[in-house]
Amino acid sequence: MRLNHSTQLSFIWRIFLTAAASIATLRIGAGLIAWRAANVLEKPTYTVVKRLPLSRGSGEVEIRKYEPYLIAETIVDESSMRRAGSVGFGRCAGYIFGKNTPVGKTEPEKMAMTAPVRSVGQAGEKMAMTSPVRSEGNKKGNTKISFVIGSKYNLQNAPRPIDKSVKVKRVDGHYLAARSFSGPPPSDDRVAEERSKLVQVCEREGIRVKGGKDETYVYGYHDPVVTPNLLRKNEVCVMIDGSGLN
Template sequence: MLSQLTSAATQVAESVLGIVGIRVGTEEPPYDAEPLAEGLEIRRYRPRIAAETTVEAPEEQARSEGFRRVARYIFGGNTGSQKIAMTAPVSQSSARGTKIEMTAPVSRTGDDENGWVIRFFMPSKWTMSTLPVPDDDRVRLVEVPAETVAVLRFTGDRGQAAVAARSAELLDALRDEGIEATGEPQAWFYDPPWTVPFRRRNEVVVTTSTTRE
């Protein structure tokens, strides 16, 4: 009983802190960063594992439904009913031009017709052999290879128009730096919907070559 009360109190405290964008104990995938300009940087990520689902719906509806599906998995909707710690960011990319079984779909912001891939990165302590199997067959575990990405960070609105505008800004900034984007932009979100907009951490991300033209 005491442990349940403690757990409930912890969840309430974390929810309150989440309102102002304070992420307590939330793990992020490790990376090496190279700043380029204000809010813009190159990151080099190591291989990691993600749980993801594809939702065929408009962008913001897909984000909500996809979040619920994968959240059910990490909150115990799996073999053994194991709970998996929440991490950041949550990734959203388009499923255009990919099949559901592929591990690294190419993304494009604004493609409602072909569906959206919503992805949670798994805590680093887990491996493909130790992670529990999702109860929902629409959720799958994938290995994400090491990659180099360009990242533009922003706060505030994270709706479809805002993400599209920031994606265009990211690609323009890379052209100005003489760096080639090798994929198409996707969106990463670090905070729950109830976080006040000016405290949200949002990012648009694209795979890239760091060799300047």
């Protein structure tokens, strides 16, 4: 029996809606799995020293004291952290996932992922980030991209990178003022806006912001593709002088 044109269109439309619903369900399911997996990753250890209200509007700023940790870092000749991130991510991910020489061993070692994504650059008018990496940029075009290395390693036992552009470094203990929010990796304007809020609160509280002019840290705790934007956690931070805060 042949279907008329209207019936055929209705049948095709039902197939399309069913397929779209199935894809959406799979997408949400994969996103939740990715979100849960990221939430249990090892993170740098820190203590919240204070929680301070914003100067205007709702929300708060966390003042944190971080313990030392290691990073795998590479330098990319690019002032935009979004563009530099794709290059730096590949280098650092290669190190974490096996492009390394373990101390006292011959076989490469696959190391565990950690969180958050760390990006550090000059906010100024604009600044961007990618995930899951840490990047540190300046206006001359050099951007540092890095992954956090798990706490079971130190400078003596961490595997040596095969890629000579990747270096294992120690991040000393430090203090940050941090703002948390959900959504996709923040735009340049969003980062600059959040940094401005942090600086205003620090000035109000008499806390000195350290680092170069407009230096800003951007942290991403979840991947920017699979995890739904509503569940993604981002942070914008500035380095501060922690003397007198304890």
